[in-house]
Amino acid sequence: MVVIYFLQSNNGGQIYSHTYQLDMIRNLLGPSICFHENCKAQCETAAELRRHITGISNTNDKHGNCQEAITKCKYCNLHGKRKFIENKHYNTYHTTIKCDICNLQIKLTDLRSHYNYHKEQKNRLRLKVHNYEKKI
């Protein structure tokens, strides 16, 4: 039998003394299962489940971060499911690639305009070369 102790809070309600105590009780009741329909990961402890949901899993955690949980992108303000934010969204908007001309890291979304910028520079340089060659 599981015995749960309550403490009396100032306003008369019943609260747990500490969230870790709450975790201990949850652990006694069985595995902590992720509530996201398409995930349902069975975590060993309530603490592991909390890390799973909030995206701070450590390497010992069996399930890692929940791919179904809503998270905020680290690089912009977009919110969405982790599987979208950390994959398709990140790859589309936040990956960079090295420019072969100036060696700067360019965001993929800026690649076309960056390329056009160098193309204009090249045109100006070619004009200078032609003007110089006409004179000799």
Ligand SMILES: [Zn+2]
């Ligand atoms: Zn999950």
Ligand SMILES: [Zn+2]
């Ligand atoms: Zn983003």
Ligand SMILES: [Zn+2]
């Ligand atoms: Zn460049």
